[in-house]
Amino acid sequence: MKKIYTLSAVLAAVVLQAQFTVAIQAPADFKDQDAILYTLSGSKDIVVTKEQSKNNTWTFKYPKAYMGMMKVYFPSSNNTVSFISENKNVSIKLDVQNNKVKDVAYLDEANELMSKQQEGSQKKELILPALSQIKEYYKDNTDFGQALKTEIARLSGTSTSMDAAKHPFISFYNTNYSKFLSNTSDATKKVNQDEIIDFLDKSNDLLESSSLLRPVLVAYLNSGGNTNVAGSVDKILDRLKVETPRGQTVLSELIDIFDVYQMDELKNKYLTLAKNLKCTINDRLASTLKSNANVEMGATFPNTKFQSATNTTVKSLHDVKADKKVVVFWSSTCSHCESELPKLLEKYNDLKAKNIQIVGLSLDVDKASYTSRIAAFPWINDSELRGWNSSYVDAYNVHATPTYFILDANNKIISKPEHVGDVLEYFKAK
Structure with missing residues (x-):
């Protein structure tokens, strides 16, 4: 994990070197004023700061060392x-049409390289198998057959050369994505559980x-x-x-994961384990415990202020008066x-x-559709x-729609029905 430097002079130098900026440029017709910068912890987006546009540019100052995925x-x-940081300045220019981002130009070296490598990997995984099948129907001595052969050779080749010391995050991501997550039919290249455990145990903070x-x-x-999932987790x-x-x-x-896939027995087992921990809990686990505590049976459902609610004049969820909601x-x-x-209607x-x-409470994005x-x-x-960027997601531990x-x-909270039929059954309204 991270080394702790004891000399104050060394620490000061590291802090000064660690600060970098993220600059996002947009054309004059892009109407947004506010933008929010996020980092990542596991699969959870972490809010860093919010900035307003100045001359159609958002500039975020990140005050400490960070390598990994980010988004604005x-x-x-x-x-x-979305983009990456390798603890150096990030520069991005947006192409916008009808106030929607149409294309992204990565102007800094790390993101430009990552973008090219991602594009190459996608073509290799998605296009190469199809081209290999098509080639069976064309002879090499035809123009199209020769073109296919050339493209297959190009896509089959190694990715863009890269200095791992210069681009440590890109190297970490590409190496481990290729090893653990890329599709392969070669049984000799498939990793086993012990190899995955070793990777999770020995990886640095980039994981x-x-x-x-x-x-x-x-x-x-x-x-x-599926025979012994609990054994694998333990x-x-x-x-x-x-x-x-x-x-x-x-x-x-x-x-x-168990929540998303509705594996309730496993979720409850390991949620109980987390609740019973006596040690200091990190922020990632604390957020999971809080989200689940918010929606436990008997808990007071967290309040939310309405944005522009229809069919009511009240200002928040708790202001809605009824025997049941x-x-x-x-x-x-x-x-x-x-x-x-x-059926509810x-x-x-x-x-x-x-x-x-x-x-x-809708997780829509498109106002017209909603x-x-x-x-x-x-x-x-x-x-x-705001779709899955809505505050509802964390506050109410929502992983799927509809959730009741x-x-x-x-x-x-007096019931958590799984389906509309369960709602109607609860009120004997079927």
């Missing part, structure tokens, strides 16, 4: 621009900021099959030790929502007659129009 989010237009942690953990769980946690920051971050990621997180782009919410008048209020859909919903509707909660008159 523009909340007004819901644009996101948490690389975006590789969660997909590698999913690959680890898949490599062990094996990795025993090696990493849950008292360590790395062990706690992995534990947090595993809890979230059904809170549903949904989206106009969610196919399950499209099939489930009409059919029984709306029956529920309303029992003083049961429905509150729909507005069109809620025209049919007579209950309270609201949305931040039933609250009593005091906003305590």
Whole structure:
């Protein structure tokens, strides 16, 4: 892990060298003023700071050393621009059309190199297999056959040469993505669980900021099959030790993975393990514990201020007065929502007659799509129009749509139905 320097002069020099800037340029017709800078911890975006545009440029100063994935989010237009930092200045220029980012030009060396290598890797994984199949139907002595042969040779070659010492993060990402996550039919190149555990145990801090942690953990769980998932998890946690920051971050990621895939028994087992830890807990695990505590049975459902709620004049969720409330997180782009919410609509008048209020909190992005859909919903509707960047996601531990909660008159959680049928069954409204 990180070395601790004891000499104050050395520490001061490191701090001065570590500061870098992220500069994002946009054309004059880009309307956003605010932008938010994020770093990464495992699979969780961490807010760093918020800046306003000055002459269509956002400049973020990062005060300490950081290598890894970053992103800038523009909340007004819901644009996101992802990039990397190698603890050096980042410079990006946006091409915008109708206030949406159409293209991104990476002007600094590290991001330009990473972009080219990512493009090459995508072509190698997606296009090369198709070209190899097509080539079977064309002879080498034809112009097209020769062109295919040339392109296959080019894509099959090694990636752009790179100095690993000069670009440590790119080297770390590419090497380990290729080893643990790239698709390969060659059984000799497939890694086993022990190799993955060794990688997770011995990697430096770049692992948490690389975006590789969660997909590698999913690959680890898949490599062990479905017969003894708990045994696989216990094996990795025993090696990493849950008292360590790395062990706690992995534990947090595993809890979230089990939540996403609705593996409730495993989620509850390892969430209980996390709750019972007596050591100091790192921020990543603390955020998982808080999100889950917010939505435990019997907990007071966290309040949220409405942005521009329809069918009500109240200002927040807790201001909604009813004997019971059904809170549903949904989206106009969610196919399950499209099939489930009409069933809720059919029984709306029956529920309303029992003083049961429905509150729909949308994870939509497109305002037109959201507005069109809620025209049919007579209950309270609201949305931040930030999709999965919405504050709802962390506050209410939302991993999928639709997600339902039933609250009593005091906003305590009294049921967490899995489907609309469970909601209607709870109120005997089927």
